Amino acid sequence: MPSSPIIAIVGPTASGKSALAVRLAKKFGGEIISADSRQVYRGLDIGSGKVLRDKLSKRYKLEPRSYLHQGIPHHLLDVASPRRQFSVAQYQKLGSRVIEQIIKRGKLPIVCGGTGFYVEALLKNYTLPPVPPNLKLRAKLEKLPTEKLGEKLEILDPERFQNIDVKNRPRLIRAIEIAAALGEVPPLETKARPWHWLTIGIKVDPEKLRQKIKARLTTRLRAGLINEVKNLHRNGLSWKRLESFGLEYAHIARFAQHSVSHRLPSDLIDKLETDIWHYAKRQMTWWRRDPTIHWIKNYREATQLTRDFLKK
RNA sequence: GCGUCGGUGGCAGAGCGGUCAAUUGCACUAGACUGUAAAUCUAGCGCCCUUCGGGCUACGGAGGUUCGAAUCCUCCCCGACGCA
Numbered sequence: 001m002p003s004s005p006i007i008a009i010v011g012p013t014a015s016g017k018s019a020l021a022v023r024l025a026k027k028f029g030g031e032i033i034s035a036d037s038r039q040v041y042r043g044l045d046i047g048s049g050k051v052l053r054d055k056l057s058k059r060y061k062l063e064p065r066s067y068l069h070q071g072i073p074h075h076l077l078d079v080a081s082p083r084r085q086f087s088v089a090q091y092q093k094l095g096s097r098v099i100e101q102i103i104k105r106g107k108l109p110i111v112c113g114g115t116g117f118y119v120e121a122l123l124k125n126y127t128l129p130p131v132p133p134n135l136k137l138r139a140k141l142e143k144l145p146t147e148k149l150g151e152k153l154e155i156l157d158p159e160r161f162q163n164i165d166v167k168n169r170p171r172l173i174r175a176i177e178i179a180a181a182l183g184e185v186p187p188l189e190t191k192a193r194p195w196h197w198l199t200i201g202i203k204v205d206p207e208k209l210r211q212k213i214k215a216r217l218t219t220r221l222r223a224g225l226i227n228e229v230k231n232l233h234r235n236g237l238s239w240k241r242l243e244s245f246g247l248e249y250a251h252i253a254r255f256a257q258h259s260v261s262h263r264l265p266s267d268l269i270d271k272l273e274t275d276i277w278h279y280a281k282r283q284m285t286w287w288r289r290d291p292t293i294h295w296i297k298n299y300r301e302a303t304q305l306t307r308d309f310l311k312k
Numbered sequence: 313g314c315g316u317c318g319g320u321g322g323c324a325g326a327g328c329g330g331u332c333a334a335u336u337g338c339a340c341u342a343g344a345c346u347g348u349a350a351a352u353c354u355a356g357c358g359c360c361c362u363u364c365g366g367g368c369u370a371c372g373g374a375g376g377u378u379c380g381a382a383u384c385c386u387c388c389c390c391g392a393c394g395c396a
Contacts, residue, residue: 013350036350037348037349037350037351038350047350048350085347085348086347086348087347087348087349088346088347088348088349089347090347091347092347114350115349115350116345116349117345117349118349121346121347126346127346128346128347129346129347130347131347132347133347133348160346164346165344165345165352165353165354166353167352167353167354168344168345168352168353168354169352169353170348170349170351170352170353171345171346171352171353174346174347174348175346177347178346178347185346186346187346188346189346244348244351245350245351246349246350246351247350248350249350250350274338274339275350276350278350279350279351281341281342282349282350283350285342285343285344285345286344286345286349288343289343289344
């Protein structure tokens with residue numbers, strides 16, 4: 001079976017990934033697969049930076065939830081209910097299905113998104129342990145002190161205990177959950193698929209990125225971000241759930257619980273900006289360790305890289 | 313002008329004779345990442361030396377008391393409040 005080319009676009013938030021993806025899609029006949037852990041949820045639109053659905057796009061019939069933006073098909077947006085827990089595993093499953101479809105259509109899959117874990121799980125095809133969340137077990141473990149969790153894991157799987165973050169409770173709990181079901185936490189493997197990909201990373205000067213974050217937040221607030229959050233709550237999402245989405249959703253949810261105002265005080269805006277900046281830095285930390293990424297500064301470099309890549 | 317309280321590391325704010333280069337939070341920098349990943353977690357953060365460790369400069373300024381001062385005293389500068 002011949003290997004199919006895929007393009008991946010990564011970079012910190014507000015770096016212009018979506019625009020680049022559309023541009024490449026237009027030029028090379030591509031379809032876009034979003035890799036964003038918040039854009040998968042229906043209703044999280046402005047805050048997650050979701051791309052707009054084309055107004056008069058005739059019903060797009062290939063995948064049920066996909067839609068056109070600037071005439072380009074976008075996938076894996078709005079595929080989950082915000083009331084339900086979504087996960088990398090589901091993303092991986094949906095993503096590989098969509099990519100196969102796109103390849104079948106003879107189009108170029110362009111994976112584009114800020115969630116590094118999602119991008120990697122999809123492209124490298126991680127063998128994630130087939131252990132669904134066990135809510136009862138989690139609730140029980142949640143009551144234990146962190147050291148106790150470590151001890152439990154050490155007994156179940158001393159090897160995993162060796163390299164886990166012993167202070168990170170969610171990780172400990174998940175590891176115990178897996179080990180309890182499987183007898184151990186199997187080492188993470190990647191399973192090859194008939195794909196090969198080029199990863200393009202968008203590099204933005206830190207000062208400039210901060211400015212872009214600031215400007216984009218202002219735009220979002222003007223676009224009705226606060227109303228979006230309030231409506232989500234009105235439609236049944238708990239404040240707690242909204243807070244768990246982080247950044248815009250968390251800050252505004254916290255604010256809206258104590259205020260009916262439609263304007264965010266400037267000190268809260270500053271704090272939110274800082275949080276988004278921290279997030280951007282965490283994203284960079286994630287990708288820095290991948291030496292295969294081609295970091296680019298403008299569209300031209302990206303199109304050139306893509307052209308060369310597709311020639312091979 | 314008198315009185316009171318205060319001036320601590322980028323900011324906020326502890327410490328109030330030794331164990332203090334100075335708790336803590338924020339910011340900043342770096343890192344991790346096995347089904348919550350916009351989440352979660354870790355480390356560093358005065359300067360110099362190669363780590364253990366050591367040296368130097370520091371708690372508004374200048375003096376002083378003391379074996380020893382961010383901590384006590386005196387004067388000066390600055391701020392807040394009160395009385396004029």
